Each structure stands twice: as C-alpha cells, then as structure tokens.
Amino acid sequence: MKKHPAAAEYVTYPLIPLVLTAESEAEFKRKQKALEKWLAGNGSIRDRFMQLTDYNPAHRYRGIVVYNEITKQASLAFKNNIVPEISTAMERPVVFMFTGIGNQYSNMARGLYDNSPLFRECFDYCCNFLEPLLKRNIKEIIFPPASRVHESLSGESASRQRFDLKRILDPSRLKPAEPHLLDKTEYLHPLLFIVEYSLARLLLQWGIVPDALIGHSVGEYVAATISGVLSIDDALTLITKRAQLLEKLPPGAMMTVLAGKEELEPMVKANGKLFLAAENSPISCTVSGEEEDISKLEAELAECDVVFLRLSTDKAFHSPLMEPVEREFKQLFDKVKVKEFNIPLVSNLTGNWATNEQIGERNNWFLHTCKTVQFSEGIKKLLDLKNCVLIEIGPGQTLTGFVYQHKFKVKNPNALILSMLRNANDNSTDHDFLFNELCKLWVHGIDINWKEVLSFPAETAG
8 A cells, every 4th residue: 555644643632541450359459450550640651651550460350540630630430341351361262243234424533634644645545546537536525624623632521420411312414425425325335345344454553363254244344354355446346336336226215224134034025025134133134125115114113113224325235126237347357356255254145154165256246236134143243252352343333222122132242243433423623532442342352462552653662
C-alpha cells in the first residue's frame, strides 16, 4: 500500500492507560493506591509510560488506571470487570466480525480518520484507488464538507452519559447529509468495506490479531481480505463493480424482523414473492422482496405485534432478484487471484468453516449474493470456541446484538462480545468509544500494544 503523507503525523491522546496486575485483590488494591498517590505528586508521565506499568502475564487480576493528562486525574477503569477466573494462561480465541448494511450514518468513523494516522492512510488509499472506477472521491459522501466535524481528543466524553434519549427517538437521526448517495448501493458497499478494513488494520497494528473471521453479507468481503484470500486492490475492485452491477437491478426492499425462522418462514412462503435473506439469530431474520410485498408483510407483522425494522437500502439483496447479474458477476473474477487462508473464515453461504476450494470458486461468491446469509449458524460455530472474544468491526452494535440473542452463557460463560465503533445515537467520540473497548479487552485477557495505541513518537517512547 502506498504510504499517505498524513501517516507520518502523530497524535497525542490525553488518556494514558497504566496497566496493573496482581495475584490477589488485596495486592491489586495496594498497587492501585500506590500508583494513584505517585501520580498526584508528579507532572507529565507520558515519557515514563512504560516504567509505570506493572504487568505480569502470570497474574490473574488485571486492571487499568487511566490518567487524563488534561484534568491531571487518575481513575481505575472497569473495576467490576476484574475477573479472577480469567487467567492470562487461559486460551482466548479472538474473532473479528464484519458488519453488513443497515447501521451506516454520515461521518461514521470520522474521529478515527481525523486522529489515527494509520486509519487515515488506509482510508485514503482505498478512496483514491476507487476514484477512477467511481469517477468521484467517495470520501466526500461519507464525510460531507458541509457537515465537517473534528473530534477533540479531550477524553472528557468517557465520563459522560453516552446515550441521548431525545436523539434516539428523533426519526431524522439516521438521515445523512446526502441520503440518496450514502444509501446508494454503488457507494455504500465500498464505503462500508473501507471503514471496516481500515479499522481492522488499526487493530492489527495494536497487536489484536484474530484467530477466526466472519462477515455479515458484504462484511464477508472484508473478512476475506483480512484473511489473505483477496488482495486489497482486488477486493476494492470486486466490491465496487459488484455494487455497480446490483445498482442496475430493479428496486427492492429489505427488513429485519424480530422473529425466528420457524415463526417467520410460513408468512414469507405464503406471500410467494418474499425471500428469507438472512438468519441472524434464533430470534432475528431479514426478509427481501419488492417494495409492495415488503409493505404487505409489514402490515401483517404490525397486526401480530411483531417488531420489525426497514433497512436503508433500495435493493432486495440475498434473494433470487439478484440472479440477473450472474454472468457479469462471475466475469469479475477473471482477473482476480484468490489465495489460501491465513486466518480461518466462517462462510455466510454454509454457516460452517469455509474451505480453500470453496472460497476460490466464483460460483460461491455469486451464491453468496443471492442466497440466505447463514450468520446464525456461523455464530454457533464460533461460540463453540471456549472463552472466545468476538469483536464487531463496523458501525453500531448490530452483530453484537445478534450474538447475544444466542444462548451461550451456560456453555461458554467467559465469552466476551464487544464492538469497536459507536452507533449513530452514541454521544461518545469515536476515539473515546474505541479506547474504552480496548481497556475492556485488556482487562479480560487480550494483550494490547498500548504504545502503538497512544502513537508515541520514537524519541519519547520510554
């Protein structure tokens, strides 16, 4: 990847995580008090960051004292999450989950773009690469110049209430500055890919390396790229040309329904023109079809008091309505070199571990476009991984919600599910939201390169 000049910049984030470990809770409290007392009597600690950490991988108690360089205050983060049953010796498989359409919003991940050099480097590379193909720079669609927002790295929002009820109930909250462009398939699919790919690269730089991958719908293209199956240039070309093909198809609609397959399938089959687009969880499915038929189903569901949500798209993805593009779609792979996995991948098409033979077959990718997304089955496979950590990468917490709708706490009580990017209703900055999630990961046994997170310059790295 060609290096973007902005990647040479360095950002000073005001919250400094000072990690502590101990063999007992009493020992941990002693260390915490000693550290806080020391911090109260000293000035800048940035150049002493490494010396102030107290980390022993054999210790069972973990915690983070967060020091704010602006307020000069220190506090213990996630005290209730110090869990002695999670030993660092315990294997914790990490899974990246890549989001599909539905929760996109204007300026999503803008704070990471403004303040994280590697994120900005990856993002700009992708946008610049696609400009000849799309005949415009799609960065202007997701980050409209008229609504430019620059996040302050004050660290203050971490202590504020995150959710604004008035904003959540405002029906206009998800309307982007240019809704006809952000929700347009030709632009939305590559934009989601770019955001998720850039965030995944950031996590990898910070030492968070997945043992397995899964994507929901278009998220599978990001998973395939991170796994090493597709090069970044091939993936960008595929996801964009695919979106351009789908854009030419007749309009359609999609809706997510809070009902399981057994409850919903009879209503779908009775219509005859509706299709089960995705099995998200035991109690959530997505339906595709033409606008008229989706509206009829909405009326039926409303009469039955079943909760549903229309997705922000004008196409009926993962249905036979996508089949007219089969020949052109398969031709997209003529110049693509599909490689073997570096990281195992769970397939949307089967809900099982993908094979190299399967992932290299162009018909597999076409069927992925017009068949049901078997996300729920895939999550069941991943939840078989004892003590797994599932990390959602993409806007909002849709996949996190789907995972929690599976009953796994008895079988896999230490499984941890987190998301790395805030949703449209969250008042946190992107940086503060991500920082809090990183702290949770570390406390629960996932090692993180904090020096990289803080973007320390070489001369003061300690």
